[in-house]
Amino acid sequence: MAPVTTSGSLDVEAVRKDFPMLARTVHGKPLVYLDTASSSLQPRQVLTAMEQYYETCHANVHRGVYTTAEEATARYEGARVAVGRFVGSRDPEREIVFVKNATEALNLVANSWGAANLRPGDAVLLTEMEHHANLVPWLMLAERAGVELRYLAVDGDGRLDLSDLGRKLDGVKIVAVSAMSNVLGTIPPLHDIAEAAHAAGALVVADGAQAVPHFPVDVHALGVDFLAFSAHKMLGPTGIGALWSRAELLDSMPPFLGGGGMILDVRLDRFVPADPPHRFEAGTPPIAEAVGFAAAVAYVETLGMARVRAHEERLTEYAIDALAERLGEDCTVFGPPAGHDRGGVLSIAFRDIHPHDLAQVLDQYGVCVRPGHHCAKPLMRVLGVSATARASIGPYNDEQDIDRLIEGLTEAGRLFS
Amino acid sequence: MTDLEDLYREIILDHYRSPRNRGELESPPAHRVEGFNPLCGDEVVVTMLVEDGRVADIKFAGSGCSISQSSASLMSSAVKGKPLDEVRELIFTFKSMMSIHQASLGSNSTDGEDADDSYNGNGDGNGLADVRKLGELAALQGVVKFPVRIKCATLGWNALAQGLDELDAGR
Numbered sequence: 001m002a003p004v005t006t007s008g009s010l011d012v013e014a015v016r017k018d019f020p021m022l023a024r025t026v027h028g029k030p031l032v033y034l035d036t037a038s039s040s041l042q043p044r045q046v047l048t049a050m051e052q053y054y055e056t057c058h059a060n061v062h063r064g065v066y067t068t069a070e071e072a073t074a075r076y077e078g079a080r081v082a083v084g085r086f087v088g089s090r091d092p093e094r095e096i097v098f099v100k101n102a103t104e105a106l107n108l109v110a111n112s113w114g115a116a117n118l119r120p121g122d123a124v125l126l127t128e129m130e131h132h133a134n135l136v137p138w139l140m141l142a143e144r145a146g147v148e149l150r151y152l153a154v155d156g157d158g159r160l161d162l163s164d165l166g167r168k169l170d171g172v173k174i175v176a177v178s179a180m181s182n183v184l185g186t187i188p189p190l191h192d193i194a195e196a197a198h199a200a201g202a203l204v205v206a207d208g209a210q211a212v213p214h215f216p217v218d219v220h221a222l223g224v225d226f227l228a229f230s231a232h233k234m235l236g237p238t239g240i241g242a243l244w245s246r247a248e249l250l251d252s253m254p255p256f257l258g259g260g261g262m263i264l265d266v267r268l269d270r271f272v273p274a275d276p277p278h279r280f281e282a283g284t285p286p287i288a289e290a291v292g293f294a295a296a297v298a299y300v301e302t303l304g305m306a307r308v309r310a311h312e313e314r315l316t317e318y319a320i321d322a323l324a325e326r327l328g329e330d331c332t333v334f335g336p337p338a339g340h341d342r343g344g345v346l347s348i349a350f351r352d353i354h355p356h357d358l359a360q361v362l363d364q365y366g367v368c369v370r371p372g373h374h375c376a377k378p379l380m381r382v383l384g385v386s387a388t389a390r391a392s393i394g395p396y397n398d399e400q401d402i403d404r405l406i407e408g409l410t411e412a413g414r415l416f417s
Numbered sequence: 418m419t420d421l422e423d424l425y426r427e428i429i430l431d432h433y434r435s436p437r438n439r440g441e442l443e444s445p446p447a448h449r450v451e452g453f454n455p456l457c458g459d460e461v462v463v464t465m466l467v468e469d470g471r472v473a474d475i476k477f478a479g480s481g482c483s484i485s486q487s488s489a490s491l492m493s494s495a496v497k498g499k500p501l502d503e504v505r506e507l508i509f510t511f512k513s514m515m516s517i518h519q520a521s522l523g524s525n526s527t528d529g530e531d532a533d534d535s536y537n538g539n540g541d542g543n544g545l546a547d548v549r550k551l552g553e554l555a556a557l558q559g560v561v562k563f564p565v566r567i568k569c570a571t572l573g574w575n576a577l578a579q580g581l582d583e584l585d586a587g588r
C-alpha cells in the first residue's frame with residue numbers, strides 16, 4: 001500500500017518506518033540524514049530483495065543453462081526493463097546500459113561516442129555548474145583529441161545564463177549538462193536547451209544523478225539523447241547505475257570496456273562486438289545490485305515521483321524560509337529561490353565558520369551534512385568560496401530534520417563566536 | 418569533556434580567531450611552500466627564513482577550517498626562533514601524536530612508560546611522542562578522535578617539513 005495521507009500527499013511518517021538506518025542514533029541523538037545528494041538511504045524493501053536474490057537464485061548471468069542461472073538472468077534483464085520504463089524508455093531491452101554509476105555512464109559517452117565522433121576543432125558545450133563526473137571526462141577528451149570545451153555561465157541566482165546559448169552552440173557537437181545541480185539545486189530548462197542544441201546539430205547528454213531520484217524524468221519529454229544516473233542516490237544500492245540512449249545511437253557507438261559478455265566473436269587478431277546494451281557491459285555485471293535497483297524503482301513508483309517532488313519542493317521552501325527567519329543574514333543558501341526550478345540541495349555558508357567545522361559540530365547533534373567542494377571546484381570558484389556545507393533532502397526527511405539542522409548551526413555559531 | 422569540546426579546545430579557538438604569525442615573508446629570501454588538502458580545499462602557505470641553523474622567522478597564510486588554521490598558527494609560534502634539530506624533533510613528536518596508534522594508547526593513560534617505550538628509537542630517550550613536550554600544541558590531541566580532521570591538523574606541519582627538506586637539498 002502506498003504511504004499516502006488522506007489528502008493525497010506523501011505520508012513521510014510511514015515512509016520513515018521503511019528505512020532501518022533512521023532507527024539508529026549518533027552521539028546519543030536520533031540520526032538526521034541530510035546527505036542524500038551524496039548517497040541516499042535504502043528502504044528495507046531494497047535490502048530484502050538483494051538478500052532474497054543471493055539466498056535463492058544467485059548465478060552468473062547470460063552464461064549457465066541451469067535453472068538458477070536462468071532465474072538470475074531473468075532478474076537482471078527484468079531490472080533493465082524496470083529501470084528503463086522508469087525514465088520513459090520505450091525499448092528498455094536495447095536502450096538501458098547498466099554501468100557502475102553515473103560517472104561511468106558519462107565516461108562511456110565521452111570515450112565511446114566522443115572518440116568516434118569528435119575531431120580536432122569540434123566543440124563540446126558544458127556548464128560552470130557541472131559535477132566533476134560531467135567535466136573531467138571531457139577535459140580528458142579535450143587533451144587527447146584537441147576538442148574545444150565551452151561553458152554556459154551560472155548567473156547571480158544560480159541559474160544557467162542561456163542568453164548566449166545560440167552563439168555558444170555554433171560548432172558544438174554535444175552538450176553535456178546536469179539535469180539538476182548537486183550544489184545549487186538548480187533545475188535547468190533541459191527541454192529548451194535540447195531543442196536549441198538539436199537545431200544546431202548537436203546531441204545532448206544529461207547528468208541525471210540528482211534529477212532522476214527527485215522528480216519525474218521522461219527522456220522523451222526532456223528531448224535528450226543520453227541520460228546518466230546512479231542507483232545509490234535513488235534509494236538503491238551502490239555499485240550500479242544506468243545510461244539511457246536511443247537504440248540506434250548506442251548501435252552506432254564502439255565498445256568502451258572490453259572483456260567477456262560484450263562480444264559476438266573473438267579471434268586472435270580481431271573481435272566482433274555484441275549488440276547494445278551488452279556491447280557496453282564487459283565482465284560479470286553487478287547482478288544483486290541490479291535486483292536492488294529494480295526494487296528501488298518499484299519502491300519510489302509506489303511513493304509516486306510526483307508526490308516525492310511535491311513533498312521535497314515544500315520541504316525545500318520550508319528550509320530556505322526557516323534558515324532565513326531563524327539565522328538571518330548570518331546564513332547564505334546558494335542557488336535559486338524555492339520554486340519549480342529548484343531541488344532540495346541546500347549549500348550553506350554560515351557566518352565565516354568553515355564548512356568542515358559546521359559539519360563537525362552538526363555531527364555531534366546527529367545531523368549528517370556534507371562539507372567540501374562537492375566535486376564541483378569550478379563552481380566553487382564562481383561562487384567565491386572554497387567549500388560549502390551542504391544539506392540535501394530525500395523523501396524520508398521532514399520539517400523536524402530541518403529544525404534540528406538549524407539548532408545545530410546555532411550551536412556552531414555559539415561555539416565559534 | 419565532550420568529544421567536541423576536546424576537539425575545539427579554547428586555545429585552538431583562540432589561535433583560530435587571533436592567528437599568530439599570519440601573512441607571508443618576502444620570498445626570496447624566505448623559502449615558500451604551499452600545502453593543499455584536496456578533500457576540503459584547505460590551503461596553507463608557509464614562508465620560512467632559516468639562518469644560522471635556526472628558523473629565524475616564519476609566517477603562514479591560506480584559508481581553511483579552524484583546525485588547519487589554528488594548527489598552523491600554533492606551529493609558527495612553537496618553531497619560531499628554534500634551532501633546526503629542535504624543530505625537526507617537534508615535527509616528529511607532533512606527527513606521532515597525530516597517528517592513530519598514539520590515539521589508541523589513550524591521551525591520559527597512566528601507563529605512559531609503555532607509550533614512551535613504543536616510540537623510543539631516535540636516540541632521544543624521553544619518548545618521541547611525549548605530549549608534555551608539546552606545550553600548547555598538546556591542545557590538538559583531541560583531533561585524533563576525528564580521523565578525517567588529522568589531515569587538517571598536519572597540513573601546515575607537512576608544508577614546514579617539506580620546506581626544511583627542500584632547504585636541506587639546497588633548493
